[in-house]
Amino acid sequence: MALSSMSSALAVAAYSHLCIALLCLNVTFDLLVFGMPIFILRTCRVIPNKVFLSLTTALINWTTPCVLMPLVLSGTRVYCSGTRVYCNNPDLLAECKAGNSLLLANHGSVRGSLCSPLMTHPTRSLTFIQKENRLDGVFVGHARDLAGRKCERVRVGFVCEALIQFMPLIGWYRRLVARDIFVWRSFKKDSPTIKENISEFHAAGEKRMLFLSPEGVVVDFSQKDIDYIRSCRQFCVKNSFSPFDYILTPRYKGSMCLLQQVEDNVAASSSVKPVISVCNAIVRGGKLLNCSLLSPDR
Numbered sequence: 001m002a003l004s005s006m007s008s009a010l011a012v013a014a015y016s017h018l019c020i021a022l023l024c025l026n027v028t029f030d031l032l033v034f035g036m037p038i039f040i041l042r043t044c045r046v047i048p049n050k051v052f053l054s055l056t057t058a059l060i061n062w063t064t065p066c067v068l069m070p071l072v073l074s075g076t077r078v079y080c081s082g083t084r085v086y087c088n089n090p091d092l093l094a095e096c097k098a099g100n101s102l103l104l105a106n107h108g109s110v111r112g113s114l115c116s117p118l119m120t121h122p123t124r125s126l127t128f129i130q131k132e133n134r135l136d137g138v139f140v141g142h143a144r145d146l147a148g149r150k151c152e153r154v155r156v157g158f159v160c161e162a163l164i165q166f167m168p169l170i171g172w173y174r175r176l177v178a179r180d181i182f183v184w185r186s187f188k189k190d191s192p193t194i195k196e197n198i199s200e201f202h203a204a205g206e207k208r209m210l211f212l213s214p215e216g217v218v219v220d221f222s223q224k225d226i227d228y229i230r231s232c233r234q235f236c237v238k239n240s241f242s243p244f245d246y247i248l249t250p251r252y253k254g255s256m257c258l259l260q261q262v263e264d265n266v267a268a269s270s271s272v273k274p275v276i277s278v279c280n281a282i283v284r285g286g287k288l289l290n291c292s293l294l295s296p297d298r
Helices: 002-043 049-073 089-095 135-142 160-165 172-177 187-204 223-238 252-268
Strands: 085-087 101-105 122-130 155-163 179-181 208-212 275-284
Touching: 002 049, 049 135, 049 172, 049 187, 101 252, 135 155, 135 208, 155 160, 155 172, 160 172, 160 179, 160 223, 179 187, 187 252, 208 252
Parallel strands: 101 208, 101 275, 122 275, 155 179, 155 208
Antiparallel strands: 085 122
16 A cells, blocks of 8 residues: 555656656747747837737747646646636636736635725625646636636736746746736835836737736744734734734735726726636645634644
8 A cells, every 4th residue: 555655656746747847848949939039029129019919928828738738638646637627607707808807816715805805996706616726827818618608818917926037947938928027025116017017918908817816925834924914913903804814914005006907997898897806715635725824724
């Protein structure tokens, strides 16, 4: 039994390393052969930004199946033998893909209703229930059929830690090709970056689903983490909210700045409410992981 378990673990590790190696090779090829040349042409103003974003979107659409393929083909437990993503409202998800949308996705529990209390813009909720898959945003943007609902393929962007852009190959790709928003957690530094990035896409008419994790951090069980959780709860009380048990307080200044992502939709139709609060509900070993932040069982 122990030998079988060890063999299975080695097979999973070997398969995981193979997938990462193939991903890096694919990203390297796309970056050097296509990404960097068109980025240089755009920087030298040989091609306009609209053409640059259209070309990079086509490149991303070509690359995405290579990223998702291991999840589809995998029979190993690390990818849960046929990864499935359940969504409580596919119609709302399809609506998000019809225009620019902002999806607020938290790191925490299924019980969290992220950011809605602190957002002045109207929001609606959406829940993903999944098994160990962190690529749901990429999958959702790329899919043209969501539970039988036909929808268009749309570019997906992320708000990321600034250091990620300096990571060899994958980080460079995210910076030069994917054009994600990289933040330093300083509103004075990040506000111009956020606005410039969003304006770049809006001016070119390139639609995008933008994913943001407003909590900005994942907490564990060190004293520093516990102190941060308590600080978030005190912030809620100070601002006349009930203390958050399942999520951290969001970095609301940056979140409010990112509302520029959906301004075009709102201007076009007052009925559109494209800010979506997404809740990722993770299942592990058949158990829904929805403990409160201060629970010893988390």
